[in-house]
Amino acid sequence: MLKLSLYFSIRGVMQQVLLDTSIILDNTQNLIDLHNKNMELFITDIVLEELDRKKDQQSESGYFAREFFRRIHNVSKESMTSITPQLSTDYITCIVFQAQDICVPLFVITRTKYRTAHSDYGFNDARIREVAKDYKLLLLTNDIALRVRFMIENIESSSLNQAAITSPKEISFIHKVALLRDGSDTEEFSQSDTFKKFSNWHIFEIDEVDMTDSMRYETGRKHFGIKQNDTLEILDLDSIIATQKPYILPLNVEQKLAYAILLHANNYVSIITGSTGSGKTLTALQAGIALQKMGVVDGIVYLRNTITANDKEAELGFRKGDEDQKLHYFMYPLFSSINFIIERLKEHSLAKRIEYKGETKGFDKEHATQYFLDKHRIEVMDIAHARGITLHNKFVIFDEVQNASDATIKLIGTRMGEKSRIVFLGDYNQIDHPYLSRLRNGALSLLLKAQKDDFIFGLQLKHTIRSEIASWFDSNF
Incomplete structure (x- = not known):
């Protein structure tokens, strides 16, 4: 079987394809990708009806159905395609799907009267088959059963499992x-x-x-x-660490590499993944503090998705307390790293014990974290509040990026102003977002880009410091 890209190149410059509902529900980004490959895209009125029925579902399919309709910006009777209606009951209209500043024309074939009155298999599938056969279009579908039926009837079809x-x-x-x-x-x-x-x-x-x-x-x-x-x-990793003197020394080569490269003069975007205990948050925090001491940035902004294992959506409003108290509920990874630094500082310095315990400044132990935040100009922020702002001259830590969609990553990335840097942290094995999965999420999207793009640094931290029990659960579930 030919790979899809090879198939298209053999067929000609402008390949005309009919999309099944499964292609759009897999990821609306597929429309952009196919358009960028010089495809002319067609759908049927049946597909539009199926998407409309899906849009109210609280599932991944429902999310992409809603995303599809949100991105439709224009409807025109002018189809601007070389294909003409095959039956007097057929109409071809054009709708425009817009995303990432790209406009994708989708030609909708509407048949007011289908010949297929009944079918032993899916009724809608049979009608899509009817259109594909009449218009001699290659059907693009991830539905294996539908592809098998097309193969039996010698109708061209292919799949798109690239997401x-x-x-x-x-x-x-x-x-x-x-x-x-x-x-x-x-x-x-x-x-x-x-x-x-x-x-x-x-x-x-x-x-x-x-x-x-x-x-x-x-x-x-x-x-x-x-x-x-x-x-x-x-x-020279050891020289970099000796010069910067981080509060907590990196424990392994991976942490040394992450710390050193985050400080590199040309590094503005990074993605670092790793399980709990790999040290990614602590390493990023210390890199931000070092960059601040070097005068490269004038503050640190910590962002984290307000989605937990018990939440279907990032809704702060259902939490108790004022806005800061609600937000702090989600900032435990940052606070845990800060408290770890504080305790280590207090172990090795009388001055630090006084500074963070309060013998001279009157701070109770419970206020030590806030004092650390203020001292190092660390601001915590909800992702929802990033709309409409620009972060200038900041080191931004975006934690739990595996729970972010590509759209959310774009939202945060476009908030970066002059002289700002951003590091994305995540663990693709810990997915809480209802519309994402271990095999498709923001962390993996960034890792893939880091493999090919000169602008972004990527690293997977594979060494973890955790209990034997925790390691077993991480490996077996």
Whole structure:
């Protein structure tokens, strides 16, 4: 079976396809992707009716049905397509689906009287089959049963299962390579096809090798570098950490890499994923504090989705307390990292024990977290409040991005002003959003972009520091 992209290239410049309801309910982004591949898209009135029935459902399908109708901005009788009605009872109109500043024309084939009066299988499927056959359109559907029926009747069909990532753990940003200790082969490696295939910010784990009497051997030393502007830039991780002196030292190489690259002068957008206990929130927080001390930013903004395992929607209004109290309910990951830093500081410094305990400044222990927030200019914000604002010169931490849709990521990303940076944090195994899944969510969308786009840095933290019980549940469910 031909892959869809190859099939389209063989068929011609402008492939005309008929979309089944399943394509739109899978993800409305599919319409943008197909349009960008120079497809002319058709749907039937049957599909519109099915979407209309789905839009009130509190499910993923309902969400995408509502999203579809929200994005329709124009309806015209002028179809502007080379296809003409095949029957006197057929009408072709054009509706415009608009998203991401892209307008996608969708041609709606309306048949007022179908020949199919009844069917042994799905009645609507039979009517879609009727239109596809009459107009000689390739049917695009993710419905396997429908594809089998089309195959039996020798009607062309294909599937589009591109939205889900089947093996997210296999996404890697660290590539191993062996280079000479004297660096004499570094330039050659930078010009190699192996190096060129990676986008900026990919990490290279370098095994140091040496030559003695024509014998090549490993010295046992490791270095790390990143691809930056088509060159290999070596990172002196220990030197960076020694210079910045973070409150809590990184516990493993992954945390060191994340911390160092978040501080890089050219890094403005990052995605870091990892399970609970991987240190992603603590690492990002300390990077933000360091950037503030360096004068790169003048404050930290912490954003987190107000969705929990018990909530179907991010509704703060149902929580007790004023706005700050409601918002703080969702900020436990940040506060946990802050309290961990405070306790470690108090263990090693009498001055810090006084500062955060209150012997001299009158702060009770319960106010220590707020004092830390104020001291380091850390602001917590609900995502809903990000509309209509611009964040200038801030280090933004967007936590729990796995519970964010692509639309929410775009909302926050477009709020970034001059000199701001943003790091997205998440764990794609912890999905609370009713319309997202482990194989399709904001964290994975960003990871995929980081694999190919030079603008965004990505890293998966695989080492966790947690109890044996917690590790077992994380691995087995």
